[in-house]
Amino acid sequence: MSASAADTLEWLVRPFSGDPGIDRQALAGLLVELARNVEPQFGAGPSGVRPIDPRLEQLRTLLLGREIEVLSRLSEVVEDPEQLAGAVGRVLPTAIALASSDARLGQVLAPALEKATQSSIRSDPGTLVNILYPLIVPAIRKSIGETIDETFQSFNESLKHSLTWRGLRWRWEAWRTGTSFAEVVLKHTLVYQVEHVFLIHRHTGLLISHVAAENAAGQDPQLVSSMLIAIQDFVRDSFSGAEHQGLDTVRLGELWLWSEPGPFATLVAVIRGNPPEGLHEQLRSVLSRIHEERPHALESFDGDSSSFADVEAHLSECAALGQRAPRSAERGFPWLVALVGLILLALAGLGGFRWWQNERAWEHEQQLRQAEQRLWDGYVARLRAQPGIVITEAGRRDDKFLVAGLRDPLAADPQLLLDQEGVDPARVVSRWQPYQGLDPVFMLKRLQASLDPPPTVTLAVEGDHIVAQGSAPSTWIERARTAGRMLPAGGPMLDLTGVRDVNEGAIGKLSKAIRSHEIHFNFNDSLPAPGQDAVLDQLAKELNDLASLASTMSVSARVTLTGHSDDAGNGTFNLSLSSARAETVRALLKKRGADPDLLTVRGAGPLEPLEAASSEAARSANRRVSFKVGIEEQR
Amino acid sequence: MTATLQKKICMLGGFSVGKTSLVKRYVQSVFSETYLTTVGVKIDKKTVDLSDRIVNLILWDLAGEDDISSLRMSYLRGSAGYVLVADGTRPSTLEVALSLRQRVEADLGPLPFVLLLNKNDLREQWAIRDAELEDFRRNGWWVESTSARTGEGVEDAFKALAGRVAH
Numbered sequence: 001m002s003a004s005a006a007d008t009l010e011w012l013v014r015p016f017s018g019d020p021g022i023d024r025q026a027l028a029g030l031l032v033e034l035a036r037n038v039e040p041q042f043g044a045g046p047s048g049v050r051p052i053d054p055r056l057e058q059l060r061t062l063l064l065g066r067e068i069e070v071l072s073r074l075s076e077v078v079e080d081p082e083q084l085a086g087a088v089g090r091v092l093p094t095a096i097a098l099a100s101s102d103a104r105l106g107q108v109l110a111p112a113l114e115k116a117t118q119s120s121i122r123s124d125p126g127t128l129v130n131i132l133y134p135l136i137v138p139a140i141r142k143s144i145g146e147t148i149d150e151t152f153q154s155f156n157e158s159l160k161h162s163l164t165w166r167g168l169r170w171r172w173e174a175w176r177t178g179t180s181f182a183e184v185v186l187k188h189t190l191v192y193q194v195e196h197v198f199l200i201h202r203h204t205g206l207l208i209s210h211v212a213a214e215n216a217a218g219q220d221p222q223l224v225s226s227m228l229i230a231i232q233d234f235v236r237d238s239f240s241g242a243e244h245q246g247l248d249t250v251r252l253g254e255l256w257l258w259s260e261p262g263p264f265a266t267l268v269a270v271i272r273g274n275p276p277e278g279l280h281e282q283l284r285s286v287l288s289r290i291h292e293e294r295p296h297a298l299e300s301f302d303g304d305s306s307s308f309a310d311v312e313a314h315l316s317e318c319a320a321l322g323q324r325a326p327r328s329a330e331r332g333f334p335w336l337v338a339l340v341g342l343i344l345l346a347l348a349g350l351g352g353f354r355w356w357q358n359e360r361a362w363e364h365e366q367q368l369r370q371a372e373q374r375l376w377d378g379y380v381a382r383l384r385a386q387p388g389i390v391i392t393e394a395g396r397r398d399d400k401f402l403v404a405g406l407r408d409p410l411a412a413d414p415q416l417l418l419d420q421e422g423v424d425p426a427r428v429v430s431r432w433q434p435y436q437g438l439d440p441v442f443m444l445k446r447l448q449a450s451l452d453p454p455p456t457v458t459l460a461v462e463g464d465h466i467v468a469q470g471s472a473p474s475t476w477i478e479r480a481r482t483a484g485r486m487l488p489a490g491g492p493m494l495d496l497t498g499v500r501d502v503n504e505g506a507i508g509k510l511s512k513a514i515r516s517h518e519i520h521f522n523f524n525d526s527l528p529a530p531g532q533d534a535v536l537d538q539l540a541k542e543l544n545d546l547a548s549l550a551s552t553m554s555v556s557a558r559v560t561l562t563g564h565s566d567d568a569g570n571g572t573f574n575l576s577l578s579s580a581r582a583e584t585v586r587a588l589l590k591k592r593g594a595d596p597d598l599l600t601v602r603g604a605g606p607l608e609p610l611e612a613a614s615s616e617a618a619r620s621a622n623r624r625v626s627f628k629v630g631i632e633e634q635r
Numbered sequence: 636m637t638a639t640l641q642k643k644i645c646m647l648g649g650f651s652v653g654k655t656s657l658v659k660r661y662v663q664s665v666f667s668e669t670y671l672t673t674v675g676v677k678i679d680k681k682t683v684d685l686s687d688r689i690v691n692l693i694l695w696d697l698a699g700e701d702d703i704s705s706l707r708m709s710y711l712r713g714s715a716g717y718v719l720v721a722d723g724t725r726p727s728t729l730e731v732a733l734s735l736r737q738r739v740e741a742d743l744g745p746l747p748f749v750l751l752l753n754k755n756d757l758r759e760q761w762a763i764r765d766a767e768l769e770d771f772r773r774n775g776w777w778v779e780s781t782s783a784r785t786g787e788g789v790e791d792a793f794k795a796l797a798g799r800v801a802h
Contacts (some may be wrong), residue, residue: 204713206641206693219665222641226678226693227666233709234674303715306639 027062130263137288144281151277152182192273193322197315198225199290199308200266201301205229208265208301209308211315213322218270228268232259262287264298269318282321286314372427376401379421386412387439397429404431410442438491440466447494451480454633455554457499461492469498473555473633477501502555503631510546511629514539514559519585521623523566526580528588528625536585539627540592547595550631560600560628561585566619567606579603585625640688642800643713644681646696647706647739648720649731653753655696656783657720661790662694671698676710683797690797694718706735708742715800716747718792723752723780724760747799748777749792755780756787 061068077083099105121128174181195216199208205228210221218224235247250257256271260283267287271279290311291298297307373396380394380403388411393404401423407414414432418425436442440461447466448459457470468480477499484494503511517539519528528536543559550557563582565574582601590596610626611618648654655668655677662679670677681692697710711717717739721732732750739746750771752763771778777795781788 201713204643204715205695206643206713220663220680222691222693223663223665223678223680226643226695227670230676230678230695230710231674233707233712234676237707237709303641303643304639305641 026058030059030062126263133263134288134292137284141281141285148278148281152180192271192275192279194269194271194275194279194319196221196268196270197318198228198266198268198270199287199311199315200225200229200268201298202229202261202264202266204301204303206301206303206305208298208305209311209315211312211319213319216270225268228257228259229266232266258283260284260287262291262298264291264295264301267318273322279321283318286318290314372423375421375423379418379423382417382421383414386417387441388412388437389414390435399427401428402431403428405433406435407432408437408439408442409434410445411437438488440464440492443487443492447483451476451483453480456502462495464492465495466492467495467498471500471502471505471553473631474501474503476633502553507546507549507553507555507557507631510542510549511557511631514542514546514627514629517627519581519625520620521581521625523619523623524569524577526577526584528581528585536588537592540589540594543589543594543598546629547598554634556632556634557598558600558630558632559598560602560630562608562626562628563601563603564608564610564622564624564626565606566622567609567614568619571605575603575605577603578605581623581625640801641691641693642715642797644692644694644796644800645711645714645717645739646694646720647717647732647735649722649728649735652720652722652725652728652732653783654718654720654751657751657753657781657789658694658696659783660786661793671696675707681793683793685794685797685801688801690801692793692797692800706738711739711743714739714743714746716749716796718796719748719750721750721752723754723763724757726762729763747796749796749799750776750778751788751792752778752780753783756782756784 077087096105117128170184171181174184177184193213195213196218197211198221199210200206201208205226207222207225210225212218212221232247247257248259248261250259254272254274256269256275258269258271258275258280260267260269260280265287267283267290269279269283294308294311376396380391383389383394383403383405384391388408389405390407391403391405393402395402403414414430415425418428436446444459444461444466451459453459453468454470454472454476457468457472457476459466459468461467472480477496480494480496480499484496487494502508517535519532519535521527522529546557546559561582563578563580563585565578565581567574579601580603582603586596586599586601589599606622609618609622610624611621646654646658655671658679658681662681664677664679666677666679668677675698677696679694679696681694683690683692695710695714697706719732719736721729729752736748739748752768755761768778768780777792777799779788779792779795781792783789
């Protein structure tokens with residue numbers, strides 16, 4: 001039994017690899033004690049075990065020792081925050097993974113996460129930017145893509161109604177190739193070429209990689225990239241830009257610098273021409289790909305670019321970007337070009353014709369103007385040559401001709417001259433002040449007006465004299481002489497030496513002959529004494545000659561018949577007798593054909609005796625009719 | 636062997652110590668000196684042939700200022716090392732250089748640098764004691780007296796600095 005008992009207990013004593021923490025020896029002893037208590041004769045050994053206290057405690061320890069130890073270890077962990085944190089940390093990912101199906105987890109975690117994010121942004125925004133960059137870029141890309149689509153659509157709309165020939169052609173191309181019309185338009189209008197692409201380390205400004213298109217000129221890219229970063233810094237510092245902002249576009253004539261910043265590297269493209277907005281997106285896409293592939297190498301770049309050889313492939317992709325000017329179709333006749341050419345030619349021709357017309361019109365106008373000017377010059381010259389006209393001002397003013405000066409009223413009429421010279425009077429403004437000139441011609445005119453010379457007298461200008469020629473009655477000559485003396489000094493003199501007194505010529509002889517006749521009367525008789533018919537006939541003939549001569553000489557002749565009586569008898573009777581005798585002679589002469597208007601009669605009585613003596617012979621001589629002739633200017 | 640290593644180096648020094656003319660003859664330069672007065676920095680390149688590799692020093696010549704506070708610190712960012720230039724005939728410029736160094740260290744931490752005392756061709760006007768330079772050297776500084784006129788010491792200085800920043 002003991003052997004069997006020992007055998008039975010043998011497994012307890014044997015070390016057991018799976019449960020090393022239990023003191024098996026002690027447990028065995030305890031079990032033996034227990035057995036003795038049940039069966040006192042079982043085995044030998046120390047006295048029985050007391051039912052309570054140390055041994056039970058020991059048993060407890062033996063039975064639960066491991067649990068107690070685990071519990072104390074656990075309580076130690078739970079009570080020490082650091083250890084607890086470690087323990088929780090170890091299971092947290094799994095726990096969250098398991099709990100993620102529970103909606104409450106998200107609700108519980110959200111506020112804490114928000115706070116954590118906020119504080120992270122506050123302490124270093126760069127970290128979050130770096131974290132989010134791969135997320136943000138595709139999001140932005142998507143948004144930009146949408147914007148561009150929108151732009152295309154609006155572009156489409158705006159062009160929809162532009163039914164130009166080119167527009168129609170592009171529309172055809174879009175339909176044929178199945179692309180959007182706006183894309184075709186952009187393809188044809190935006191011609192550009194990416195010439196250089198720089199990948200520049202943002203922190204140091206050092207060049208990571210550079211690719212240039214064929215034939216693109218440029219300075220040392222390492223220097224250029226550093227300078228680009230320096231200028232970015234300069235602009236940012238100068239205008240207080242935020243850390244992540246910088247120059248994104250620089251334009252130099254037809255050269256564009258587009259800078260696309262990434263977290264660690266900046267992509268700078270040098271573009272010639274007119275790049276489309278969509279190119280930004282392409283550049284950003286390349287930059288974000290480079291960042292995705294080599295984030296750590298970019299971050300820790302120390303100037304050794306040998307490890308970035310593969311980046312060049314990406315950059316080359318950018319440098320290959322470009323849109324060349326589309327070539328015109330090589331096949332067929334270039335109708336459009338020809339049409340445009342023709343239209344241009346026609347326009348040029350029309351323009352030329354218009355120009356020629358204008359030129360002609362202008363020339364014509366110039367000619368007219370010149371002709372008008374010539375006419376005017378002629379008119380002014382003629383005015384200047386006119387005596388009695390003094391020009392003080394002549395010229396063009398505001399499309400009108402102006403002439404001003406002094407004009408003798410006797411001078412030629414300027415208005416009349418205008419007509420003669422062919423100048424349009426409506427275009428002329430004249431201002432004349434009257435004055436009297438000393439020009440001989442005007443003096444002559446004035447003298448002719450004031451002296452009214454008889455037709456037998458001619459006045460003419462000879463040198464600086466006005467010469468009168470012909471014959472005139474002495475009264476006119478006298479008047480002319482007075483007028484000549486009144487002429488203003490310095491002017492022409494009136495020369496009257498060429499004027500004969502009419503009384504001195506044929507008319508003078510005739511007057512003398514008429515005056516020499518006397519008709520005699522008998523005492524107290526009013527009829528002429530007999531035997532005087534021949535004298536009367538002679539007288540009548542001479543009177544007729546006088547009348548005709550006076551008429552030709554434009555003078556008026558007057559013959560006065562004066563009757564006389566002797567001094568015997570009554571004076572009154574004698575006076576009427578003498579008048580009667582003159583009347584009788586006039587009647588007799590009239591009877592013989594003399595013009596009675598030529599003759600005037602008067603009675604002188606005895607007051608004008610031929611002989612003052614009182615003898616019969618003297619009285620007989622005094623009984624007579626005598627004749628007087630007066631020659632005067634015609635009235 | 637290809638010259639793939641580039642290092643950004645700042646040139647620092649007080650007013651008219653001659654740092655621009657110091658490098659003029661020894662660097663590859665494409666930008667005009669007016670950049671210094673306009674943008675405040677002019678960038679040149681100095682290629683140094685170390686025995687095992689070629690280092691391109693990208694030299695950021697910062698506009699000379701005696702007033703340290705006006706230095707554009709953003710230009711210093713990312714520098715691998717720097718060149719301090721002082722005028723050996725004017726001790727005050729050495730003080731400016733030392734305070735510039737302090738300023739840089741405060742911002743960027745310790746970086747390799749060389750201290751150049753320029754104008755050593757004006758020996759009779761030299762105002763820096765040799766003992767002072769020895770003190771610097773004992774601190775592990777690389778100090779060289781140079782002349783922009785004769786070129787003495789310039790190549791050595793760049794070579795020393797290239798060696799320090801490339802390893």
